[in-house]
Amino acid sequence: MKAVGYRQSLPIDNPLALEDLEIAAPAARPHDIVVRVKAISVNPVDTKIRARRAPTEGKPEILGWDAVGIVETCGAAVTRFKPGDRVYYAGDITRPGTNSELHAVDERIAALAPQSLDDEQAAALPLTSITAYELLFDRLGVPKQGGAGQTLLIIGGAGGVGSILIQLARELTQLQVVATASRPETRQWCFDLGAHAVIDHRQPLAVQLESAGFGTVDLVASLTQSQLHFDSIIESLKPQGHLALIDDPGPLDIMKLKPKSLALHWEFMYTRSMFQTEDMSEQGQLLAEIAALIDAGRIRSTVNSRFGRINAENLRRAHALLESGKSQGKIVLAGF
Template identity: 55%
Template sequence: MKAIVYTQHGLPITDPNALQDIDLPMPLAGPNDLLVEVRAVAVNPVDTKLRRGVAVTEPRVLGWDASGIVRAVGSEVTLFAPGDDVFYAGSLTRPGSYSQFQVVDERIVGRKPANLDFAQAAALPLTSITAWELLFDRLKVAEGGGEGKSLLIIGAGGGVGSILTQLARRLTRLTVIGSASRDVTRQWVRELGAHHTIDHTRPMGPQLAALGLEAVDIVISLTHTDQHYPDIVEMLAPQGQFALIDDPATLDAMPLKRKSISLHWELMFTRSMFQTPDMIRQHELLERVARMVEQGELKTTLSEHFGAVDAANMRRAHALVESGKAHGKIVLAYA
């Protein structure tokens, strides 16, 4: 089967060897696995981080967002059958989705929304899982709850922010403020349902004050947390909640003590990496997301289609993600 791999970490994405087209053997499904014919993939910051920073001794297939068709199932599979259309984010401990076929545990797979094509569906899994787990599993916000409270999403125009904004607006009563650095991304965030938008390249406290907010109850930081951390501590209300997903070099929790601020970290791969007893929760929430999309309550966050799945197009996609100028999700598809 055809696949895209990296064989040497740290190469600039302008180097043709940063991502390469190769042929690999067809993978075999284990007892709980689906063998999926991949039809579309989306690109995430985790893809570029691993390519740049994780050394390999053999070709590694990246990619943690896909949609496709089940072609075979393992002996213990009960949730899906050959021919089913699915979408999923996969596991960091297994080969990724930049390949024509992939094996994935059924417990982290959902039924593809029937009203989306494969490219539109591929934009959703990783960001939907991350956003859902942040809001409902880590921060324990109740569906329909949050009346009188506020949520600031830093980096709301990105992939996770685009879903998180929608979920917070549709499933909670929180006042949602989204930060974005450009006019086009602030407009995008407003269209997704944010009550207010601010610019995180300028001091955020005065912008919140201009909206009549002295402090916010919850801050979710999705990008450049190390740069925004002093502002975050200042903006949060006493007994507020702070959550993040990125990788600051260090994070000193001591400044949170004075206000009794709780700290929450989200990694959507935790359940699959550790095979947690509640791993099937990701199947369940993807099924919920699919229903919400079909009912018009959520929309795909696909923003750009980069054409066929090949190394040249994938290098272009990585370059845009690394530029920090992408909004929504970049998707590539097999013909």
């Protein structure tokens, strides 16, 4: 089958950084569905893995942790899906990725795709939706329809996770939502998604929050450049506030959190699948909830760039845009 992967970690401007490949089709484990991939999206994790994970045993590494496709076959223990079902999912970082014609995924972390979206629109959603949902409700502990009188600050509101987090916070909670963005087009993007206010993360946060009438905030979701913003985030948080991180910052001095008794939370959406946790099926269930919200018109897809067919040339362009730090919303590709 066709796939896109790499044999060595190289800068993205090298033609061999991602290659068109022919590899063997996957075999289904008992809980797996084997999916014929129709569309994918690209996430920062793809560029990080490409830079850090060397292929082993001479086998190419296949990236990609978002997909929409049609179920072709089911493992012996599968109960939730049947051949012909149209599904979407983010997958498992410990297994080969979705940049291939056929892909095997555990049924517990997949769901039926939103009926109202095309393949590319739906492919933009799984990884970022899981991350945003778990961060908001599982890590920060905001109750559904709760958060009245509290403010959430989102560092990096126009990125993939920020774009869905703004919508979930507005639609499913009563939080005041402040996002950060630094360019006119990304500021408008955040407003269009529902942010109550948008401030510039290149300028001191606390001063802007005060000027906007928010003062200090109760909750912070730091989605990018957490090391750079760490001191400013601490200044902006109320005593006994909560900070959630998803990126890979350098060492942080957590003693700075002590005077305000601030709580630090990590969100890593692969934890459940990596460790086969007892609540692993929560990811499939939350993706079903996201699909229902989409089909009801309560939230929308965050796709912003369509990069054509799934091949090495187009994926190299997508990785380059992500690495530039100038992407907005999600990048998607469709068809082999």
